[in-house]
Amino acid sequence: MSNNGVIVKLEEISKHYDLGEVVVKALRKSNLQMKEGEVALLMGPSGAGKTTLLSVMGLLLRPTTGKIHFADNTYDSKTRQKILTDTRRKSIGFIFQAFNLVKSLTVIQNVEIMYKIGKLEKTGYKEKCKEILEMLKMGHRLDHLPKNLSGGERQRVAIARALINDPDLIMADEPTGNLDSENGRNIGEYFKQIAKERGTTILIATHDDRLKFCADRIIRMEDGNILNHDH
Amino acid sequence: MVNLTIKDLFHKKGKFIMILLGLSVSMFLVQYSAGMYNGVLVQSTDPLDRFDFNLWVKTEGDDNFFAGDRINDTTYERIKNMGDVDEVERLIYVDANFETEDYVAGITLIGYELDSDRIEPWDIIKGDVDDLDEENTIIVDESIKGNFPNLQIGDKVDVGDVEMEVVGFCRNARFMFESFAWASIESAQNAYPYLGNWSTSLGIELEDDYDMDDLQDDLDEMYDLELIEELEVFTKQELKENTHDMIINEGGLGGAIYILVGLGFFVAMIIISVVMYQTIQEKIPEFGTLKAIGASKGFINKMLFGQVFIIITLSFIIGTVLALIFGAVGGGAGIPILIDVFASIGVYFAYLGVGILCSIFSINKVHRIDPAIVFKG
Numbered sequence: 001m002s003n004n005g006v007i008v009k010l011e012e013i014s015k016h017y018d019l020g021e022v023v024v025k026a027l028r029k030s031n032l033q034m035k036e037g038e039v040a041l042l043m044g045p046s047g048a049g050k051t052t053l054l055s056v057m058g059l060l061l062r063p064t065t066g067k068i069h070f071a072d073n074t075y076d077s078k079t080r081q082k083i084l085t086d087t088r089r090k091s092i093g094f095i096f097q098a099f100n101l102v103k104s105l106t107v108i109q110n111v112e113i114m115y116k117i118g119k120l121e122k123t124g125y126k127e128k129c130k131e132i133l134e135m136l137k138m139g140h141r142l143d144h145l146p147k148n149l150s151g152g153e154r155q156r157v158a159i160a161r162a163l164i165n166d167p168d169l170i171m172a173d174e175p176t177g178n179l180d181s182e183n184g185r186n187i188g189e190y191f192k193q194i195a196k197e198r199g200t201t202i203l204i205a206t207h208d209d210r211l212k213f214c215a216d217r218i219i220r221m222e223d224g225n226i227l228n229h230d231h
Numbered sequence: 232m233v234n235l236t237i238k239d240l241f242h243k244k245g246k247f248i249m250i251l252l253g254l255s256v257s258m259f260l261v262q263y264s265a266g267m268y269n270g271v272l273v274q275s276t277d278p279l280d281r282f283d284f285n286l287w288v289k290t291e292g293d294d295n296f297f298a299g300d301r302i303n304d305t306t307y308e309r310i311k312n313m314g315d316v317d318e319v320e321r322l323i324y325v326d327a328n329f330e331t332e333d334y335v336a337g338i339t340l341i342g343y344e345l346d347s348d349r350i351e352p353w354d355i356i357k358g359d360v361d362d363l364d365e366e367n368t369i370i371v372d373e374s375i376k377g378n379f380p381n382l383q384i385g386d387k388v389d390v391g392d393v394e395m396e397v398v399g400f401c402r403n404a405r406f407m408f409e410s411f412a413w414a415s416i417e418s419a420q421n422a423y424p425y426l427g428n429w430s431t432s433l434g435i436e437l438e439d440d441y442d443m444d445d446l447q448d449d450l451d452e453m454y455d456l457e458l459i460e461e462l463e464v465f466t467k468q469e470l471k472e473n474t475h476d477m478i479i480n481e482g483g484l485g486g487a488i489y490i491l492v493g494l495g496f497f498v499a500m501i502i503i504s505v506v507m508y509q510t511i512q513e514k515i516p517e518f519g520t521l522k523a524i525g526a527s528k529g530f531i532n533k534m535l536f537g538q539v540f541i542i543i544t545l546s547f548i549i550g551t552v553l554a555l556i557f558g559a560v561g562g563g564a565g566i567p568i569l570i571d572v573f574a575s576i577g578v579y580f581a582y583l584g585v586g587i588l589c590s591i592f593s594i595n596k597v598h599r600i601d602p603a604i605v606f607k608g
Binding site for chain 2: 093104173
């Protein structure tokens, strides 16, 4: 845990894409910090830099300049890929608009996969996967393949996968983009519950105003800049 | 890990079966060709293996078992009378026509000393070897019935220039498409009356204190004195190796087999390369997700190489079983398909090597996938 409950802090983060003749400045010296158990919505028009911010904060991309302070460690443009991969596996969960489940694996296997892809403590992992899926009301569909699930169910499996490593941070990209309003609302409720009960910090990039009910804060972006933080 | 490797592999069953079929056919082609190669070599010197002589004398320049230059019976008699030669027997191993009114086929005529304990026909299935005592009689391999289905004991056929009577049938005495026909030395000589009394090889057994080099020296001396033809002594092993070399190099068997094996490997390379490339193209988002959630490089390597390993192992089993079945049923049209265990293991590892090599490009492509693509829709 960092100072004053801050779990992640972006310090003067820039991300530039060199496309040859043009350099796209997707993030411009942005600063942001989030506290433990906080849920924030990241909103803004397309091309504002939301995805890049999620990618940098989720340690999927290294920043061009600036530093990311996360769970007592600091990451920058020179951090080795292996360290980023290990940190993501141990401390960050990801939720995607298209759910991104492995099609050939069943519900429970899609969650268990977190234990297969790298070094996580495996004691009692099967029971833990079951518990999380039951908490997300997926206990009755453990052996189903993703193709046999509804959109809402798939997203709940994705949430279970994101939670199984007890992450400090969850990055969600348009998590309700492919869901109807009822399922979208349910997902919002889960986020709220997870943040409250587990102290997980959740950043949600979205265009969906209906998710505002679950957020502690709304972060608005435009042209690679963080504009304001509405509470 | 194993779970994902297997589940992912078997997820699209139709595609998996097609890959397996393609590779199994390729593996079959290689195994069958290698088995045929092995079979031809073993079959070519099968008589030598069965004859109980470790030394053979042939005319100078006839360095393989098939070579059929004549050794005069006078020479045979002179060698027989050498004090240090314990035993010597004549053998005629020569191509001949086997002819009835309806059809003519090529056979290998084997003439041998009827009282020999060291050279004799094997696997007699009909008739009696003792009947070969009668002049101009033969025992012929049953495979001849492929061309002469009605051939029976008592039938008269033309062998070379003489009419001979079939007095029996044997089995497993052939080389490739030619059946063997056994006869006494005298009957075999009769098939070529204009050649006089002759044989093509002499099987030799020496006294204990007299070796192969001594024999060669003495034969050279007799040749210098113009008592015999110029002759050369071979061990059984030398004669076998020379025969195999002749078949592989001069007979073109080596080239043909290398082409077939190369073709098999080429097909495998194409299949593995295309399948791996296509699979990875299809699954870029899935691999991106795995990388995003923390899959290590080792995990991805193990998963993809694991799939290559499984596909190749299954194809190897199927291809080898098919080769064994086809070999047993068809027998390579007279050629035994002998699948050597060590050669098979070699083929398996060669395929694994090819599989891994052909996958490296595609697997590197996975390593180059940017995990951030997962947030790009």
